[in-house]
Amino acid sequence: MGTTQLETVPEPKYWHLKTVLSEALDQDFAVGEVLPNERELAARFGVARATLRQALEQLELEGRLQRRRGVGTTVAPPRVGVAVGSTEHSWPGESADGWEIVDVADTAVVSPAVLKLLGAAAGQPVHTVRRTRVSHGQAVAAELLYVPAASVPGLSAIDAPAGPARARAVLRELQRLALDGQDRSVELGSARADDAKELDRLPGAPVLVVTTRYFTAAGTAAVSVATYRADTCRLTFGDSGAVEISHETRAAS
C-alpha cells in the first residue's frame, strides 16, 4: 500500500468553515457589507452557532471581519498601516503624529513593573499622561506615558492641577531634553477595560502592546505603553513608505 497522501486527519469544521467564508468574502462581498446574522449563517452551513462563531472569531482576529454587538457583522477594510518607528528617534508629541491628549493623572500610583522599567524607586512621583491615537477618524491606539517628575524638573512648582493642560506641559518639557536613544518592544496582549473603552472594543480584545523607553544621558526619562487594536492595525517600521499588503500575502503558495 503506497503511502500516497492519506495520513491527513479530518480538518476541524470551524477551520474549513473559515476557509469557505474567507473565499466568499473575497468574491461575493464588498468592504462594509453586512453578513447574515450568526444564527442564519450557522443554519446555512449546518453547524452549531458556537462552531460558526469560532470561524468568525478567527476571521475577525485576522482583520477580515468586524463584529459589533447589537449591530451585526461587517466586512472589514484592509488594515491601516500605522507608523510606529520612524527612522529618527523622537520624543512623544513631536510633530503632528495623530496622538491626542485625553487626560493626565498626575503623580498617580504606578505599577511596580513600570517603575522597574523606569529605573525609579517606589513612591517617587510620576506624571502619567493618557493619550489616544486617531487614524482615518478612528481610535487605533491608547497610550499611557509615564514620566518621572525627576525627568522634568521645570514642572515641579509651576503646576496646573492636572488635566490636559498639564499633560501638554509635561510633553513640552520632555521635548527640551536631549534624547539619547530609545528602545521598543511589541507583543500580543488583551485589552484592559479602560483601553477597551477608549478603542471601542470589548475588554479582552486582542491588542498589540508597544512598549517604548526613552533614554537621556541621565537614564530612562520616560516610558510609554501603547496598546493598538490588533484587528485593524498593521504597525510599520522603516525608512520608506509603509508596506502595502493584505491578508493575501500569506495565502498558501
Next chain:
Amino acid sequence: MGTTQLETVPEPKYWHLKTVLSEALDQDFAVGEVLPNERELAARFGVARATLRQALEQLELEGRLQRRRGVGTTVAPPRVGVAVGSTEHSWPGESADGWEIVDVADTAVVSPAVLKLLGAAAGQPVHTVRRTRVSHGQAVAAELLYVPAASVPGLSAIDAPAGPARARAVLRELQRLALDGQDRSVELGSARADDAKELDRLPGAPVLVVTTRYFTAAGTAAVSVATYRADTCRLTFGDSGAVEISHETRAAS
C-alpha cells in the same frame, strides 16, 4: 437612593475567572508547574468547562499559560525577547542570528500579493527559502524568504537542484548586494497549517507576522514574511538591550 457606585454591569464570568486565575498564578504557582485539568478546574470554580476554557484561552494569549493536547496546562515562563530590528540594516542570514535553513522550494509558485510586494511580474522565477528561528532551544518563528531570480543573477546557471545547499547559496548571493534600505511591518495573524507545524502549535494559533522588504538601488531585492509565536515571543526593536518586562507592566495602575 444615592447613585453611589452601582451602575456597573455584571462582569462576565470568564473575565472574573481570568483575574482570579491570574492572581493565583502569581502567588501559588511556579513556572513550569502543571495546573489541574480543565474538568476539575471548572468544577472547582462552579462553571461549565467552556467558560473555564475561555479564561484559559485568554491567559494563553497573554503568554501566561501553555496548553498542550494530551499533556496538560502548565505555567509559561515570561516571554522571550526576540530581536527583530537591529539598528543597522542587514540582509537575512548575516551573522548568527538564530535562523536555521529548513528547505528551499526553488522557483515555486508565489502568491500574487507577494509578487506585488516584490514589484515583480507574474511568472517570473522566485527563489523561496524556508527558514526557522530558534531561541532558547525552541522554535519561535518560521520564515518564507522570497528572492526573485533576477536579484541574484550569479545563481542563474550554477545550481544545485534545490535544497538547503541551494538556499545557502541564495543567501550568500544576497549578501553581496548593496543594501539600500528596508521596510518592516508587524501585524497579528493566525498560523497557517505549515507554519503551525514548524512552531509546534495548532493551526490558527495567534502569530505575529513580520513582513520585511529589502531594497537595493535596483528596487525590491527580497521580501521576507516571518511568523512569530505570539504566545511566547516579544519582538524587540531598538538601539540598546531588550526591554525587560512582564505582563505586570500593564497591570491596573
Next chain:
DNA sequence: CAGTGGTCTAGACCACGTT
C-alpha cells in the same frame, strides 16, 4: 490504556444598538 486538551452540539439568557 487512561487522561489530557480540542471540537462540537442545541439549547438558554443577557447586553447592546437601532427602530
Next chain:
DNA sequence: ACGTGGTCTAGACCACTGA
C-alpha cells in the same frame, strides 16, 4: 420592542500524549 452579537450551560465525542 426587536434583532444583533456576547455569555453560559451540560453534555458528547475525538485526537493526542504518555505510561
